[in-house]
Amino acid sequence: MTTQTRTRVLTGITTTGTPHLGNYVGAIRPTVQASRDQSTDGFYFLADYHALIKCDEPARIQRSTLEIAASWIASGLDPDKVTFYRQSDIPEIPELTWLLTCVTGKGVLNRAHAYKAAVDKNNAASQDPDSDVTAGLFMYPVLMGADILMFKAHKVPVGRDQIQHIEMARDMASSFNHLYGEHFVLPEAVIEESVALLPGLDGRKMSKSYDNTIPLFAPAAQMRKQIAAIVTDSKAPGEPKVTEGSALFQIYQAFANAEETAAMARAYSEGIGWGDAKQMLFERIDREIAPMRAHYQDLIDNPAQMDKILRAGADKARQLATPFMVELRHAVGLRALSSGSAAPVAKETKNALPSFKQYREEDGQFYFKLVDAKGQVLLQSLGFASPKEAGQSIARLQSEGPDALADLKPILEFAPQTAGALSKVLMLLKAHTATNKK
Numbered sequence: 001m002t003t004q005t006r007t008r009v010l011t012g013i014t015t016t017g018t019p020h021l022g023n024y025v026g027a028i029r030p031t032v033q034a035s036r037d038q039s040t041d042g043f044y045f046l047a048d049y050h051a052l053i054k055c056d057e058p059a060r061i062q063r064s065t066l067e068i069a070a071s072w073i074a075s076g077l078d079p080d081k082v083t084f085y086r087q088s089d090i091p092e093i094p095e096l097t098w099l100l101t102c103v104t105g106k107g108v109l110n111r112a113h114a115y116k117a118a119v120d121k122n123n124a125a126s127q128d129p130d131s132d133v134t135a136g137l138f139m140y141p142v143l144m145g146a147d148i149l150m151f152k153a154h155k156v157p158v159g160r161d162q163i164q165h166i167e168m169a170r171d172m173a174s175s176f177n178h179l180y181g182e183h184f185v186l187p188e189a190v191i192e193e194s195v196a197l198l199p200g201l202d203g204r205k206m207s208k209s210y211d212n213t214i215p216l217f218a219p220a221a222q223m224r225k226q227i228a229a230i231v232t233d234s235k236a237p238g239e240p241k242v243t244e245g246s247a248l249f250q251i252y253q254a255f256a257n258a259e260e261t262a263a264m265a266r267a268y269s270e271g272i273g274w275g276d277a278k279q280m281l282f283e284r285i286d287r288e289i290a291p292m293r294a295h296y297q298d299l300i301d302n303p304a305q306m307d308k309i310l311r312a313g314a315d316k317a318r319q320l321a322t323p324f325m326v327e328l329r330h331a332v333g334l335r336a337l338s339s340g341s342a343a344p345v346a347k348e349t350k351n352a353l354p355s356f357k358q359y360r361e362e363d364g365q366f367y368f369k370l371v372d373a374k375g376q377v378l379l380q381s382l383g384f385a386s387p388k389e390a391g392q393s394i395a396r397l398q399s400e401g402p403d404a405l406a407d408l409k410p411i412l413e414f415a416p417q418t419a420g421a422l423s424k425v426l427m428l429l430k431a432h433t434a435t436n437k438k
């Protein structure tokens with residue numbers, strides 16, 4: 001095995017639906033382009049364990065897995081040049097999920113957007129906050145952390161709604177590294193600035209949950225019909241049209257080059273009729289998609305061939321995952337009883353996290369300090385009149401981490417260590433002790 005030098009890029013798509021133009025523009029096309037970059041090492045997978053969180057229809061999950069895999073390949077992903085696999089073919093992923101679960105603060109997960117949105121919805125409907133919320137939804141970010149950390153990904157291309165999950169994966173990695181040694185790479189989210197969110201038929205973000213999508217590989221006639229259904233204003237042919245806020249224009253832009261886009265903008269201002277604009281959009285999309293349709297259909301018609309491709313991808317992925325999992329199991333103490341010393345150990349404190357201590361001084365005031373496992377003081381407060389005030393400052397440091405330092409500066413004395421070291425400690429504490437803030 002060669003040492004790891006190339007940047008690892010990893011991303012997954014949840015297998016719950018038929019790929020649409022939004023998936024293509026936002027995920028499939030950019031990853032195919034990135035996969036051609038010789039300086040990167042691509043990991044692309046079908047997130048079918050994630051699919052179980054949202055979908056309890058087995059046939060749909062199976063079909064979606066085939067459709068997304070076929071879309072990726074028909075769009076130009078070369079399974080020989082990247083590692084292309086199904087998440088559920090890697091048993092090490094759920095195994096790692098458990099190790100990460102044990103270094104993730106429950107409070108951190110309470111704040112994950114998807115879970116919080118479900119709770120907020122229940123609260124708004126005066127339901128029990130956790131009504132209809134599975135533990136799978138709650139654990140979603142940890143499973144995603146395992147996907148990413150397992151393959152030591154540096155870069156993770158995702159949509160904006162996923163940034164929080166990458167940050168959580170970073171926190172899991174640094175907590176684990178802090179406790180057990182440097183095993184994980186800290187990943188970074190990559191957001192394609194140039195890829196605008198594609199609007200759907202009704203102008204809102206194109207998404208299966210809004211039922212406003214245009215399937216990527218629908219037959220041409222069907223695609224034309226759906227494009228005709230994109231909402232526009234009611235301006236008549238000849239009347240100048242506005243590009244801003246026009247879903248049709250935004251979709252066109254996602255497929256056209258700068259010149260074509262400028263020409264369409266001109267046509268708008270010159271009053272092109274909506275029917276003609278839609279015809280232009282159809283032709284532009286079809287020019288890109290049509291050459292891939294036959295390949296897609298061929299892949300769909302040969303699921304056994306796809307099984308083979310994905311199994312080969314899983315073999316490749318497991319060549320990394322299996323030995324890494326051995327290393328990680330060893331690191332946390334799940335190891336042969338005969339390996340190293342299994343003698344009784346004094347409580348290992350070297351990597352334990354620092355903690356806040358509150359106390360009262362003879363002057364009658366209330367104080368706190370942040371003390372590391374060896375008893376060294378990292379941070380010392382000035383006196384507060386009440387324990388409540390001291391507690392509030394601690395709570396801010398715990399929930400905001402280093403971000404709270406600037407505000408709290410007047411009431412803190414810093415022990416002599418680098419600001420970077422203190423920030424790192426506060427970040428870890430934040431990851432561990434975050435509580436649900438509304």
Ligand code: TRP
Nearest residue numbers: 010011012013014047050144147
């Ligand atoms: N949660 C992602 C989504 O719904 C899919 C996903 C699962 C993913 N695991 C991942 C993306 C790991 C990037 C990396 O879009």
